[in-house]
Amino acid sequence: MTAVEPQTAPPTASGNGYAPSPRPTFDGPTAIPFAGVTRHLWGDDGSGLVADWIYVSSGMIHQLVFGLPAGGSFRHSDAFRTIFAADVVYVVLSGELMLANPETGEVQRARPGEACFFRRDTWHHAWNHSAEPMRVLEFFAPPPAQGTSGRYAQTKPYLAEPRYGRDDLLGGWPMERAAARAAETIRVVREEDLLWRLEGREAPAPVALLVATEHLTAGRIELVSGQRTDWQEHGGDEGLYVRGGVVHLRTGGDAPRWFELGPGDGAYVPKGTPHQYHNLGERPAELYFGVAPRYLAGEA
Secondary structure (H helix, E strand, C coil): CCCCCCCCCCCCCCCCCCCCCCCCCCCCCEEECHHHCEEEEEEECCCEEEEEEEEEECCCCEEEEEEECCCCEECCCCCCCCCCCCEEEEEEEECCEEEEECCCCEEEEECCCCEEEECCCCCCEEEECCCCCEEEEEEEECCHHHCCCHHHHCCCCCCCCCCCCCHHHCCCCCCCHHHHHHCCCEEEECHHHCEEEEECCCCCEEEEEEEECCCCEEEEEEECCCCECCCECCEEEEEEEEEECCEEEEECCCCCEEEEECCCCEEEECCCCCEEEECCCCCCEEEEEEEEEECCCCCC
């Protein structure tokens, strides 16, 4: 099965007025096929326009994919300020992401399969430094339902003079590299930075964590042909996105369900819901997940 190419989202903002993103929510475990994902266009002429495909925005987690054309970018405007009260993970699916903190001048680069992570009160601008459309999977927690996004951004002082370089390091690089890395506000997570776990007793499955904070845990699971995970449940809502192959999601509880998910599809699993992942196909399957606020069930 091949991934479905996202299409251009219709405009949902006019002029320079702020338009909050839609917040799709679900009553129980739900498959979210790409064709049914909520489309939204974020931004205005000053910030640039970004196509969003919003999978879920519950009271605990916000998950979407955003897209920029070849050479496209977003910055910020007075109405659309890019500074939030949340932990944010960007997983690059295609294209090449150049991500900057325009307040500090810090610039980072991430390629497909790599991720960028930043915490609350981090200004951020992005560019697609490639000749193909860029798609980025985003997990965001605490979510907009808790007042952490656009309305919060309006309470922060406006950043009038963006910077896109660390002039203070000129004359001191690479001698000051260790101190500069320690002070970074945007962290790039590459293969060597993953935190690996083997989860399950009956059928241990490798889980690669990108980020694990007090607000958000995000990671990747790769299932070989015929592999399944043990039953699991989390201390928060889970959103997932299938990157490759076909994943079957089995949920337990009062209303057991069985979902088949292909590339570009997602799913929502509420807090405390028992679930398993299965790969019944002949090819490997890969999925990304985000859980908020707590990864372990019963965790204080």
